Amino acid sequence: MILDWLLPVLLLSVLALALIGAIRRISLWRAGQPSPVDFFGGLKAMPRRYLVDLHHVVERDKYMSNTHVATAGGFVLSLVLIILVHLFGIESKWLAWPLLASSVLMFVGATFVYKRRKNPPSRLSKGPWMRLPKSLLVFSVTFFLVTLPAAGVLPQGFGGWVLALILAAGVVWGLGEMVFGMTWGGPMKHAFAGALHLAFHRRPERFGGGRSTGLKPVDLDAPVLGVQKPSDFKWNQLLGFDACVQCGKCEAMCPAFAAGQPLNPKKLIQDMVIGLAGGTDAKFAGSPYPGIELGNAKGGPDSTITEGLVNPDTLWSCTTCRACVEECPMMIEHVDAIVDMRRFLTLEKGNTPGKGAETLDNLIATDNPNGYEPGSRMNWAADQNLRVMSEVKEADVLFWVSDGAFDMRSQRILRSFVKLLKAANVDFAVLGDEERDSGDVARRLGDDATFQSLAKRNIAVMNKYRFKRIVTTDPHAFHVLKNEYKDFGGDYEVLHHTTFINELVKDGRIKLGGHKGGTVTYHDPCYLGRYNGEYDSPRELLSAMGIQLAEMERSGFRSRCCGGGGGAPITDIPGERRIADMRIEDARATGAELVAVGCQQCTAMLEGVVEPRPEIKDIAELAADALVEADDSQPARTRRDELAVEVA
Structure with a gap:
């Protein structure tokens, strides 16, 4: 019968064309810059990364998790068995029956995909993606039917020529979408690129x-600083862009998109694909950047991205909160790409909007973003009698004060934290006027040169002294000191102040009474939570004060950004509303009278919302207010006493 010879020919032809497409696609990725990977180790790790790490994200949506397991699992198993049974002609019921079963599994998954696509949420891309459920169903049904004779269920040639031609058409449709389209373009492109993306991810530590x-x-000796054109990205970043499944989960979580600023992380990644392969965004079937019409963006591998493909305001709208990265089931690194492109605009073009250029000049001239006199960094502590590292040379804890030292509101947080440190008899000291800005703002604004200068100078100062830990009330400084100074020789144990205070409470070094007040909710700072995974200590500390939190709908790893990160208040790209206003609306929905925070920038942003609104307080302030003073009849044990005992 016709299928006896046509089916192997179709399979061989499609597989050959798919291989050609794969070579073509790989050549596009390889146009990017070198990036070392563990080739065989990555391929070996790929199945586990797919089955465990990727599905750890996907299973947050149980419906799609189960659907994906059935559909993708059924397809992969079916394709392997189809090659064995129908291409190599292995006549075995031990293979034919599992192929029937995998086809049924794929069919079940495809019906749920079809159901989701009947009335899809706005975040999902439409266009070619709307035909995917039909292609999945055609593929599974067609190969189920053509395998029935091999399983001995029906005789060879059943149904005659008419059915054979119909099945042949189904084979062409199914193989065309599911195999040919995997490397040449279409909804299934994500499967091929996604598998290799997991194997050769730029951040395998994830x-x-x-x-x-x-x-x-940034290599400051490179010919071009940052990313000017798509080919300036690392090759595995280009690969990652191709892995996008256009699910729009990043779009749904992006605070800038929700605020009506001209950023949509899904659209940005698809624009990078346009830049990779050349073309325009006329056929993009998802939500556009707010306020920017589709059809006008065009680019190519060697075209400047911000001169036709992406408006610079799109890049400057990002708060670097990593909500998009946290939600992405394909584990794409949107923030890396955005900052890479910002680096070109700042370092090569000098085009940093708003007060960006002024802020960077201030950092260079005065070591702080607002241009305050460097010698006034310790004015806030004139009455605190703090020990300074240049005098004592050694302490258990180095208290990194950060630039909150220049802000009157942040100074109240610093004073509260110092009160707790003293109550617990912590052996701590500060750098005083030797401390400089951590460099966080400069780095997020794309000025890696200034960041590296600040980092190296801070490291040189800290390396003069002996201490066990660094503690700071600033999550942004916490992040760069802990995670980004390592690249320049600064490897330290760094704690956020909520973690440290929680330790003091657990160790019995301070005692906290009950909180006197109304309903409390907690806002997770992005650079403490999503960046560093610290969600528990702030909540445990609040619980120690007898506070039962009224959690916001978006909390923990899904917390909404306050709008203060990534230099966003400095570049100040206009939108339809303010991100901080949306966050306060989240808090109001809980009925909270007070929002507990653990970040100086979050405090500033949320307190900037027009009243009436809940009161905003740092957890250090709440803990200092709840502190139960030690009994004066029992003198506190000081570090000097402990040293005396050790010497004895």
Whole structure:
């Protein structure tokens, strides 16, 4: 019968064309810059990364998790068995029956895909993606039917020529979408690119439960600083862009998109694909950047990205909160790409909007973003009698004060934390006027040169002294000190102040009474939570004060950004509303009278919302207010006493 010879020919032809397409696609990725990978180790790790790490994200949506297991699992198993049974002609019921079963499994998954696509959420791309459920169903049904004779269920040639031609058409449709389209373009392109993306990910530390959030340093001797054109990206970044499944989960979580600023992380990644392969965004079937019409963006591998493909305001709208990265089931690194492109605009073109240029000039001239006199860094502590490292040379804890030292509101947080440190008799000291800005703002604004200068100078100062830990009330400084200074020789144990205070409470070194007040909710700072995985200590500390939190709908790893990260308040790209206003609306929905925070920038952003609104307080302030003073009849044990005992 016709299928006896036509089916192997079709299979061989499609597989050959798919191989040609794969070579073509790989050549596009390889146009990017070198990036070392563990080739065989990555391929070996790929199945686990797919089955465990990727599905750890996917299973947050149980419906799609189960659907994906059935559909993708059924397809992969079916394709392997189809090659054995129908291409190599292995006549075995031990292969034919599992092929029937895998086809049924794929069919079940495809019906749920079809159901989801009947009334899809707005975040999902439409266009070619709307035909995918039909292609999945055709593929599974067609190969189920053509395998029935091999399984001995029906005789060879059943149904005659008419059915054979119909099945042949189904084979062409199914193989065309599911195999040919995997490397030549279409919805299934994500499957081929996604598998290799997992194998050769630029941040392999993210797999196996790891965390990798520090930005990669710029080679300041490179011919071009940052990314000017798509071919300036690392080759495996280009590969990652092709892995996008256009699910729009990043879009749904992006605070800038929700605020009506001209950023949509899904659209940005698809624009990078346009830049990779050449073309325009006329056929993009998802949500556009707010306020920017589709059809006008065009680019190519060697075209400047911000001169036709992406408006610079799109890049400057990002708060670097990593909500998009956290939600992405394909583990694409949107923030890396955005900062890479910002680096070109800042370092090569000098085009940093808003007060960006002024801020960077201030950092260079005064070591702080607002241009304050460097010698006034310790004015806030004139009455605190703090020990300074240049005098004592050694302490258990180095208290990194950060630039909150220049802000009157942040100074209240610093004073509260100092009160707790003294109550616990912590042996601590500060750098005083030797401390400089951590460099976080400069780095997020794309000025890696200034960041590296600040980092190296801070490291040189800290390396003069002996201490066990660094503690800071600033999550942004916490992040760069902990995760980004390592690239320059600064490897330290760094704690956020909520973690440290929680330790003091657990160790019995301070005692906290009950909180006197109304309903409390907690806002997770992006650079403490998503960047560093610290969600528990702030909540445990609040619980120690007898506070039962009224959690916001978006909390924990899905917390909404306050709008203060990534230099966003400095570049100040206009939108339809303010991100901080949306966050306060989240808090109001809980009925909270007070929002507990653990970040100076979050405090500033949320307190900037027009009243009436809940009160905003740092957890250090709440803990200092709840502190139960030690009994004066029992003198506190000081570090000097402990040293005396050790010497004795």
